[in-house]
Amino acid sequence: MHIEPGLVDGAKIVLSYATAAASLGIAAKLAADTVRDSGITALALRSAIATVLVFSFFELLPHHPVGVSEVHLILGSTLFLIFGAGPAAIGLALGLLIQGLFFAPFDLPQYGMNVTTLLVPLYGVSLLAKRIIPANSPYVELKYGQALALSSAYQGGIVAWVAFWAIYGHGFEASNLASIVTFGAAYMTVVLIEPLADLGVLATAKLLRQLKGSRLVQQRVYSAAA
Numbered sequence: 001m002h003i004e005p006g007l008v009d010g011a012k013i014v015l016s017y018a019t020a021a022a023s024l025g026i027a028a029k030l031a032a033d034t035v036r037d038s039g040i041t042a043l044a045l046r047s048a049i050a051t052v053l054v055f056s057f058f059e060l061l062p063h064h065p066v067g068v069s070e071v072h073l074i075l076g077s078t079l080f081l082i083f084g085a086g087p088a089a090i091g092l093a094l095g096l097l098i099q100g101l102f103f104a105p106f107d108l109p110q111y112g113m114n115v116t117t118l119l120v121p122l123y124g125v126s127l128l129a130k131r132i133i134p135a136n137s138p139y140v141e142l143k144y145g146q147a148l149a150l151s152s153a154y155q156g157g158i159v160a161w162v163a164f165w166a167i168y169g170h171g172f173e174a175s176n177l178a179s180i181v182t183f184g185a186a187y188m189t190v191v192l193i194e195p196l197a198d199l200g201v202l203a204t205a206k207l208l209r210q211l212k213g214s215r216l217v218q219q220r221v222y223s224a225a226a
Helices: 010-038 040-059 076-083 085-102 105-132 144-170 174-192 194-207
Strands: 064-066 069-071
Touching: 010 040, 010 085, 010 105, 010 144, 040 076, 040 085, 064 174, 069 174, 076 085, 076 105, 076 144, 076 194, 085 105, 105 144, 144 174, 144 194, 174 194
Parallel strands: none
Antiparallel strands: 064 069
């Protein structure tokens, strides 16, 4: 999901700098949690893998302009489940930045809005996971309903943020609202795919038990919460 150039411009874009700073602050906090639990090497490895994956999601997977933004298959909940919130946040922020620097420089002015739209819902997913997944249940035992809840929360958060930026930029004009609805309806179709991707990746991880104890994936994939 990339906010379209010109959707928010002029002095209004300053707000995106503040929300981006807050979002990156959240990412730093999540990264610090990973260092505390798994060490700096694990954070670096998982973040690097997540960054490559995010960049691939943006550049290689199908994406189409719809309404006020673009529909992407970002798989935010999948990144969270496999790598943890900290590496997923870093991967989203860096993958988006690399794409903007080298492939889509016209998106750089919107980076603050885009990174906010990706990171705040991820933080929400990390909080939701603690509520709906029992502490004694490893992620490889995740049920479809739990995966659907996480995916819906992440994608719904993205739609809500895109709607906020669109209304902030152009108000409640009928054409603007219609574009928001069109984008939201198209984007939420991602929820049909992401839970299946989550379960498929976790099923693969379940078969690859040698990854248990590895720094490449978060240990909650295989183990109960500490």
